[in-house]
Amino acid sequence: MALKVIKENCTGCGLCVDVCAYSGIKINDEGVAEVTESCILCGQCVDVCPAGALMMEEKKATVEDISDYKGVMVFVEHEFGKIHSVSFELLGKGREIADNLGVSLSAMLIGAEGDSMALEVARYDVDTIYVCNSTWLKDYQTNTYVAEAENIIRTYKPEIVLIGATTLGRDFAGALAARLKTGLTADCTELSVDMEKRLLLQTRPAFGGNIMATIISPNRRPQMATVRPKVMAMPEPVKNPDVQIIQVQPVSGPQDMLLDILEFIPDTAGTVNLADADIIISGGRGMKGPENFSMLFELAELLGGAVGASRAAVDSGWMPYAHQVGQTGRTVRPKLYIACGISGAIQHLAGMQTSENIVAINKDPDAPIFKVATFGIVGDLFKVVPELIRQIKYKKQ
Numbered sequence: 059m060a061l062k063v064i065k066e067n068c069t070g071c072g073l074c075v076d077v078c079a080y081s082g083i084k085i086n087d088e089g090v091a092e093v094t095e096s097c098i099l100c101g102q103c104v105d106v107c108p109a110g111a112l113m114m115e116e117k118k119a120t121v122e123d124i125s126d127y128k129g130v131m132v133f134v135e136h137e138f139g140k141i142h143s144v145s146f147e148l149l150g151k152g153r154e155i156a157d158n159l160g161v162s163l164s165a166m167l168i169g170a171e172g173d174s175m176a177l178e179v180a181r182y183d184v185d186t187i188y189v190c191n192s193t194w195l196k197d198y199q200t201n202t203y204v205a206e207a208e209n210i211i212r213t214y215k216p217e218i219v220l221i222g223a224t225t226l227g228r229d230f231a232g233a234l235a236a237r238l239k240t241g242l243t244a245d246c247t248e249l250s251v252d253m254e255k256r257l258l259l260q261t262r263p264a265f266g267g268n269i270m271a272t273i274i275s276p277n278r279r280p281q282m283a284t285v286r287p288k289v290m291a292m293p294e295p296v297k298n299p300d301v302q303i304i305q306v307q308p309v310s311g312p313q314d315m316l317l318d319i320l321e322f323i324p325d326t327a328g329t330v331n332l333a334d335a336d337i338i339i340s341g342g343r344g345m346k347g348p349e350n351f352s353m354l355f356e357l358a359e360l361l362g363g364a365v366g367a368s369r370a371a372v373d374s375g376w377m378p379y380a381h382q383v384g385q386t387g388r389t390v391r392p393k394l395y396i397a398c399g400i401s402g403a404i405q406h407l408a409g410m411q412t413s414e415n416i417v418a419i420n421k422d423p424d425a426p427i428f429k430v431a432t433f434g435i436v437g438d439l440f441k442v443v444p445e446l447i448r449q450i451k452y453k454k455q
């Protein structure tokens with residue numbers, strides 16, 4: 059988009075200058091409107107111009123020859139020899155997309171123990187695994203991994219590349235998309251396909267979670283998206299005797315490593331194993347204060363679960379951020395999610411609504427959380443939770 063001034067029509071009336079809150083337009087020495095660097099292309103000036111002297115011009119996007127690109131590829135993330143579960147989740151979603159498009163599903167494995175990890179990846183219904191193995195690729199480093207991934211993508215030309223929205227994945231995906239000069243949609247919560255146009259529909263919350271935006275990448279390939287762990291379902295492993303494993307020669311070398319990694323010291327302070335918990339008991343503003351979370355911890359211990367929190371509870375200082383569930387916290391998909399005194403704002407739901415079973419305890423029968431709840435208990439949590447604890451203890455005796 060560009061804002062164009064049609065000089066012949068401009069009368070220099072200055073209405074455009076008055077309406078612009080960004081000093082994005084001025085009347086120049088010739089007495090006609092001139093667009094400045096501050097213009098944000100909001101189009102307000104176009105609307106007020108009585109002389110039709112301003113227009114928004116569509117800039118034609120460069121269209122690449124995209125017909126060579128086929129197939130769906132998943133980046134397999136690993137750390138200390140262990141594959142991140144989000145990669146398997148993406149292979150499940152990738153399989154669905156590939157089947158819809160009638161193309162193959164591949165995995166890209168960069169590392170030092172690629173061969174043994176490839177056997178694990180092969181169990182997830184993938185057609186081809188590209189393995190790029192070398193000692194200097196043992197640990198993730200942005201430039202070496204991006205160089206190898208760029209080479210694999212330019213050689214095998216997948217039309218879609220999926221990456222986990224983990225700390226590593228976010229770093230990798232952004233750098234890779236920039237290198238490939240293609241579009242990237244971060245933190246997608248839904249992926250589907252426009253079958254007619256063969257486009258990946260990448261849906262994610264936008265404008266503070268108030269709307270869900272579906273983003274497309276029509277002119278560049280591959281179409282790249284990151285997805286947070288636990289957003290997509292974990293597929294079942296299958297027998298896959300036809301999988302093809304292709305060794306790819308590295309294009310980087312030890313001289314390309316910008317860092318010497320001496321030691322990894324895991325940050326265990328304040329971390330909660332929410333992502334792996336099968337049962338999560340979460341508390342919100344309805345808990346009234348930090349001291350009342352002790353009953354949620356007691357319930358969690360009885361059920362073998364973990365304790366989560368809404369942002370309201372975290373912002374109030376009742377629980378550390380590591381416990382926050384939602385759009386700006388953790389995305390979880392436990393077998394059982396018990397929401398205590400949580401209203402069910404869209405940003406909270408974004409992090410837990412795919413849980414297998416949701417039990418909501420809320421005294422307001424109209425609370426939105428009940429719309430996603432499998433079981434709803436309308437009542438005072440200070441009566442319901444202690445009663446639940448009492449009953450479970452009684453049953454365990």
Ligand code: FAD
Nearest residue numbers: 342343344368369370384385386387399400401406421439
């Ligand atoms: P409230 O909305 O105040 O709800 C409290 C509930 O407790 C009410 O429904 C009430 O009926 C109930 N209640 C009160 N007393 C009792 C009782 N005695 N017994 C039973 N029920 C009771 N929120 C998140 O949770 N996670 C996020 O990641 C997140 N990210 C955000 C990102 C952005 C950009 C924005 C703008 C907001 C985000 N939020 C997030 C905030 C979100 O919009 C809500 O404000 C928040 O989830 C509300 O938390 P709550 O449900 O605990 O509190």
